[in-house]
Amino acid sequence: MARSPTARSEFPRAAGRRVASLAPALLFPAAARADVPMTYLRTFGGFKGQQITTLTWALLIQAIVVVVIVSLLVLVGIILRRSRQPATGPDRQPVEETGSGLSWIYIGVGVSTVALIGSMVWNGYTMAAIDRPQRDPALTIEVRGHQWWWEVRYMSQDSSRIFETANEIHIPVGQPVEFRVSTVDVIHSFWIPALGDKIDLIPNQINSNWLEASSPGIYRGQCSEYCGQQHAHMGLVVVADQPADFQAWWDRQLQPAAAAQGPEGENLFVLRCGACHAIRGTRAGGRLGPNLSHLMGRQSIAAGTLPNNVAYLSGWIANPQTVKPGNLMPNLDLSGPELAGIRTYLEAQK
Ligand code: HEC
Ligand SMILES: [Cu+2]
Secondary structure: OOOOOOOHHHOOOOHHHHHHHHHHHHHOOOOOHHHOOOOOOOOOOHHHHHHHHHHHHHHHHHHHHHHHHHHHHHHHHHHHHHHOOOOOOHHHOOOOOOOOOHHHHHHHHHHHHHHHHHHHHHHHHHHHHOOOOOOOOOEEEEEEEEOOEEEEEEOOOOHHHOEEEEOEEEEEOOOOEEEEEEEOOOOEEEEOOOOOOOEEEOEOOOEEEEEOOOOOEEEEEEEOOOOOOOHHHOEEEEEEEOHHHHHHHHHHHHOOOOOOOOOHHHHHHHHHHOOOOEOOOOOOEOOOOOOOOOHHHOOEEOOOOEEOOHHHHHHHHHOHHHHOOOOOOOOOOOOHHHHHHHHHHHHOOO
């Protein structure tokens, strides 16, 4: 399910950054992003992503160096101790040894202080540098967290172009996009590791963040603040399209729902599902579950849990509680014909 963008153009020019970007290149030689969909050690997030990933590598390497040095010192201590024989037997050891070793403490504290202050300054610099995009965001997308899925609303000056969707976000490549986020229930956190930093979704508050994708592709995201039983199945995808494809996608979303094979399927859908789900242009206007307009254009269902194809879709509609126990869509005990009618109707929502 992935196009693999070439990240080459992304590798930073500055010498310091080049060192840091070497490490991921060694670890994942020709890895397509799909092989490591949730990586934050490689970035596709333009300027912001580079700033964060470089810092991440620096801190990671620093932590590894500390562990290696401390382990070596412990080993040296153990080995030296064993080889030194007490002169007159164990009962004759002096209580206080000459040469206290305190200088090791002074050196250790000095070195860690410099390293920690250095990281703190770098952290502060990075946070200031990524606070705002270098250009004004191309568009604003509102994201609202639900247990356990993502409500997504595209904003526009032209109110006829505003629309809602769920769990899959398209953005134009190479342009900063503003995200305004909140939640209807508990705290969630919106995170697309390959693109940039996290932002918490907090009740009765709107937080904002911005992201930019530097190459086209599909980037997996994940709720990263524990939010209940199905927290681990609260995923999403961000699809970065070429600007023209993005506009075409947006236009397609605004098109009316398809009425597949007569009104029967639609009526069934409105009756059995419309209290919780909306499809634009029909009487189904529920808001307790994801908006299902143009559902078949999405890659996955149940917030990134299952691939979106007819088989999984049927399985989900027939028995959502087996797939995602505890989720807020109940098993509906549909009859065979009801399930078939609703499925056929949904299949036409491309
Ligand atoms: C009581 C409310 C409720 C009813 C009734 C309901 N659903 Fe849902 N549905 C939900 C919720 C909540 C979710 C999100 C579950 C999750 O991912 O945690 C959901 C998710 C879905 C999804 C996955 C969408 C996505 O983008 O991930 C599909 C498809 C779906 N429902 C179809 C149906 C159909 C078809 C019916 C009628 C037969 C129906 N639902 C009835 C609440 C409901
Ligand atoms: Cu969550």
